[in-house]
Amino acid sequence: xxxxxxxxxxxxxxxxxxxxxxxxxxxxxxxxxxxxxxxxxxxxxxxxxxxxxxxxxxxxxxxxxxxxxxxxxxxxxxxxxxxxxxxxxxxxxxxxxxxxxxxxxxxxxxxxxxxxxxxxxxxxxxxxxxxxxxxxxxxxxxxxxxxxxxxxxxxxxxxxxxxxxxxxxxxxxxxxxxxxxxxxxxxxxxxxxxxxxxxxxxxxxxxxxxxxxxxxxxxxxxxxxxxxxxxxxxxxxxxxxxxxxxxxxxxxxxxxxxxxxxxxxxxxxxxxxxxxxxxxxxxxxxxxxxxxxxxxxxxxxxxxxxxxxxxxxxxxxxxxxxxxxxxxxxxxxxxxxxxxxxxxxxxxxxxxxxxxxxxxxxxxxxxxxxxxxxxxxxxxxxxxxxxxxxxxxxxxxxxxxxxxxxxxxxxxxxxxxxxxxxxxxxxxxxxxxxxxxxxxxxxxxxxxxxxxxxxxxxxxxxxxxxxxxxxxxxxxxxxxxxxxxxxxxxxxxxxxxxxxxxxxxxxxxxxxxxxxxxxxxxxxxxxxxxxxxxxxxxxxx
Amino acid sequence: xxxxxxxxxxxxxxxxxxxxxxxxxxxxxxxxxxxxxxxxxxxxxxxxxxxxxxxxxxxxxxxxxxxxxxxxxxxxxxxxxxxxxxxxxxxxxxxxxxxxxxxxxxxxxxxxxxxxxxxxxxxxxxxxxxxxxxxxxxxxxxxxxxxxxxxxxxxxxxxxxxxxxxxxxxxxxxxxxxxxxxxxxxxxxxxxxxxxxxxxxxxxxxxxxxxxxxxxxxxxxxxxxxxxxxxxxxxxxxxxxxxxxxxxxxxxxxxxxxxxxxxxxxxxxxxxxxxxxxxxxxxxxxxxxxxxxxxxxxxxxxxxxxxxxxxxxxxxxxxxxxxxxxxxxxxxxxxxxxxxxxxxxxxxxxxxxxxxxxxxxxxxxxxxxxxxxxxxxxxxxxxxxxxxxxxxxxxxxxxxxxxxxxxxxxxxxxxxxxxxxxxxxxxxxxxxxxxxxxxxxxxxxxxxxxxxxxxxx
Numbered sequence: 001x002x003x004x005x006x007x008x009x010x011x012x013x014x015x016x017x018x019x020x021x022x023x024x025x026x027x028x029x030x031x032x033x034x035x036x037x038x039x040x041x042x043x044x045x046x047x048x049x050x051x052x053x054x055x056x057x058x059x060x061x062x063x064x065x066x067x068x069x070x071x072x073x074x075x076x077x078x079x080x081x082x083x084x085x086x087x088x089x090x091x092x093x094x095x096x097x098x099x100x101x102x103x104x105x106x107x108x109x110x111x112x113x114x115x116x117x118x119x120x121x122x123x124x125x126x127x128x129x130x131x132x133x134x135x136x137x138x139x140x141x142x143x144x145x146x147x148x149x150x151x152x153x154x155x156x157x158x159x160x161x162x163x164x165x166x167x168x169x170x171x172x173x174x175x176x177x178x179x180x181x182x183x184x185x186x187x188x189x190x191x192x193x194x195x196x197x198x199x200x201x202x203x204x205x206x207x208x209x210x211x212x213x214x215x216x217x218x219x220x221x222x223x224x225x226x227x228x229x230x231x232x233x234x235x236x237x238x239x240x241x242x243x244x245x246x247x248x249x250x251x252x253x254x255x256x257x258x259x260x261x262x263x264x265x266x267x268x269x270x271x272x273x274x275x276x277x278x279x280x281x282x283x284x285x286x287x288x289x290x291x292x293x294x295x296x297x298x299x300x301x302x303x304x305x306x307x308x309x310x311x312x313x314x315x316x317x318x319x320x321x322x323x324x325x326x327x328x329x330x331x332x333x334x335x336x337x338x339x340x341x342x343x344x345x346x347x348x349x350x351x352x353x354x355x356x357x358x359x360x361x362x363x364x365x366x367x368x369x370x371x372x373x374x375x376x377x378x379x380x381x382x383x384x385x386x387x388x389x390x391x392x393x394x395x396x397x398x399x400x401x402x403x404x405x406x407x408x409x410x411x412x413x414x415x416x417x418x419x420x421x422x423x424x425x426x427x428x429x430x431x432x433x434x435x436x437x438x439x440x441x442x443x444x445x446x447x448x449x450x451x452x453x454x455x456x457x458x459x460x461x462x463x464x465x466x467x468x469x470x471x472x473x474x475x476x477x478x479x480x481x482x483x484x485x486x487x488x489x490x491x492x493x494x495x496x497x498x499x500x501x502x503x504x505x506x507x508x509x510x511x512x513x514x515x516x517x518x519x520x521x522x523x524x525x526x527x528x529x530x531x532x533x534x535x536x537x538x539x540x541x
Numbered sequence: 542x543x544x545x546x547x548x549x550x551x552x553x554x555x556x557x558x559x560x561x562x563x564x565x566x567x568x569x570x571x572x573x574x575x576x577x578x579x580x581x582x583x584x585x586x587x588x589x590x591x592x593x594x595x596x597x598x599x600x601x602x603x604x605x606x607x608x609x610x611x612x613x614x615x616x617x618x619x620x621x622x623x624x625x626x627x628x629x630x631x632x633x634x635x636x637x638x639x640x641x642x643x644x645x646x647x648x649x650x651x652x653x654x655x656x657x658x659x660x661x662x663x664x665x666x667x668x669x670x671x672x673x674x675x676x677x678x679x680x681x682x683x684x685x686x687x688x689x690x691x692x693x694x695x696x697x698x699x700x701x702x703x704x705x706x707x708x709x710x711x712x713x714x715x716x717x718x719x720x721x722x723x724x725x726x727x728x729x730x731x732x733x734x735x736x737x738x739x740x741x742x743x744x745x746x747x748x749x750x751x752x753x754x755x756x757x758x759x760x761x762x763x764x765x766x767x768x769x770x771x772x773x774x775x776x777x778x779x780x781x782x783x784x785x786x787x788x789x790x791x792x793x794x795x796x797x798x799x800x801x802x803x804x805x806x807x808x809x810x811x812x813x814x815x816x817x818x819x820x821x822x823x824x825x826x827x828x829x830x831x832x833x834x835x836x837x838x839x840x841x842x843x844x845x846x847x848x849x850x851x852x853x854x855x856x857x858x859x860x861x862x863x864x865x866x867x868x869x870x871x872x873x874x875x876x877x878x879x880x881x882x883x884x885x886x887x888x889x890x891x892x893x894x895x896x897x898x899x900x901x902x903x904x905x906x907x908x909x910x911x912x913x914x915x916x917x918x919x920x921x922x923x924x925x926x927x928x929x930x931x932x933x934x935x936x937x938x939x940x941x942x943x944x945x946x947x948x949x950x951x952x953x954x955x956x957x958x959x960x961x962x963x964x965x966x967x968x969x970x971x972x973x974x975x976x977x978x979x980x981x982x983x984x985x986x987x988x989x990x991x992x993x994x995x996x997x998x
Contacts, residue, residue: 045734046898048942069941075734094942097935101904134928137911160897179729182712183895184907 002080021073037074099129115211148196230476235456236272240465316407326413328461334490378464412437454485471527586657593768599753611740630838632870635793650757713894788854837867840950891951
């Protein structure tokens, strides 16, 4: 195995691994500061913050000969017997110099900068910079101009790492951003009338190591140190990007992509990034209601409602359920189990799959799916596991309309209108209609039970994306008072003890369904690939 | 060194219609091309150039033959040849003289060099500010196509070559090897990180050789007269130093500044600054004394008047603390010049021309300029000199903090001027800023009014 020496510590790397100095130092637990280098972008080695000393150990004699100058670690490949020194006086001096240079014209307007608190310029300056300022310039300007609808540029805060420029060239292929002027007058800009307007534009804000690129949606809305970060999964489309949900006091302020080499690398699309707004919509349904004998809806509290709902379901006759692709795997499982427990012949079908447009694939392979739900694969697998014969949700509706089914449970969670008047009309033939949804819809208006649902960041569970990768997540914010997450309701109705625990349910699922067997083990942050076991299962049977 | 030297590169310059093919061929032109294409294989040409120990004339002095051998063997092609005619080092104009007055000499060398490197396309990256050179080069290329020296199957040898002139947009950085390549590709001239070197991955990601105009002109004569002739001129390698490649062959020296007869003169490598001034320049103008001289373009640093015995070969100037020979453009400053003004002007140039890619160069050059501006207007402090030296010592590829050598070029005038003329700087600062020259506080105090915070809302 190739051995690399970092600050005297020997690190073994894989025989075919191509790592640079920054990556190999990270393995040794050494942080090499850097601005321009990003694992997802090409190497330009221009910020010069990652300067280190390097050399080579003679494999025969063990003697180490060092280069007489500093080199950028991002551009220096780590091969067998490469030596890196990241803590010498030369390296410290070089870092201090770069930090001093970057602050010569930086406005240092941290008190009014959104990035303060998560800014690499701040962090690195604190760690590697000089204590006093020697530059005699007065950099107090803070020019701002918008790059597009989503991103704004604070010109003077920029350190010219060009990550954003490379992103639009290499990842989206749209190349809106560029560098104008020369030398110390350089600025990031767009061509007139060609704003930054691609569907992944928000990523440049994440890429910006300083406060130069600001997210217009998030701008001035929250200091970053007030927010708590939760690992989540984007529910915007079938790609299922790993995200961080950042919230303060149950209010989500922004979503950020979470690195996941199997799903979204370092990126997410704007649709997902800004697609959390519905969760705080004032139009959300927040109270459970039951249609009374007088034809009026009366509010009920969940504890009494659970009992009456159970009784109504048992009385209803033949049951059917539309299992929404917005439900988590665990919720879908519990819902199916509940239906079959009450009526062993209950019809189960996957609810409508929202499809908008067609898949969009970017040059680097990142895809925005037309299927605007996070869990079609998972819900399909659960429903297929319960069903002996396939039936679509339209078949179920027909059965409802012709009177073969008396009780229908419709789970929703859709962001968009999913139900038209004709559908609602068919559904209304049922004697018992339970609709569980975020927003009112034609079906909601004719329901016997109107049950508010929880949004994607308000529940525990797992989603299975289009590539059969199961990712588990925990709740990030508490649902508004009055809303009981679906899983909790099903758990209660099934008469289980204690609080709803999605992991317990997932264990059951993994045991019961071979498709989910890979989820038997604890699910890592990047998720598990269910396809592997599926193939193994097929081979075994 | 021989007292009398017969010019070779400048032999035709100054004669009537020297830029036409007819005059050039009358003087024996295109015999070397015929010889190379009909009698020699590309490897023979490379071997001949290697034997001659020709070193690149663009500034860095890299052995030309060696550079050509770095091209990958058996590459399916295309291989590109780039001629660097983006001559923008202050004080330098020898390429212009060649391109304007003897373009065929250089074209012949370019075709031979392309043949040696098996390049099928050659680009001449020409500085925009050379309109006459552009017209004459283009006319010369047209003449070559008409005469069958360019195009398909040159002189029946089966070798084909096309030459295109690309005019730059007037940026110093485009003269840097990889900056030139980026610019030629239509991008911003940001020098590339090396490796890969252009010989492996250059223009359009294909193997590329980049050579200077004067280098190509030398190739013509090496083929015409043989490597032995070339080796007979100049300074032989130091036998005690195996790494010394020597400084052989003729060199065009650009002499300008405060001398009686500025111009481009040809001399064997190794002539000293004093000899240049006396033999060609006609002495310092107006009967004054010299104060300093730039040995080879402003980025090479500064020589004091008592260092004029510095030989202008590839090793000479570095022994006197300069960066190197550079473009061999000697600019002489007389005793009336203020070194503060000189350095300010130099810093202004490099701050303007820094491409802005690497942080130390982008910020260092502009910071140095700001400090010098302040010194110049009488608010200098003695500590500023150490700060300038620190900037000078820490930017460039030599300390390893930048991608290309522009920062080294910016650093050398700084370091040389302050180290060699520190007394003058100190006197200037003391006299112009009597109240504050000794101030050592890191930040000059700012008044409250100056601290206006322009809000970003």
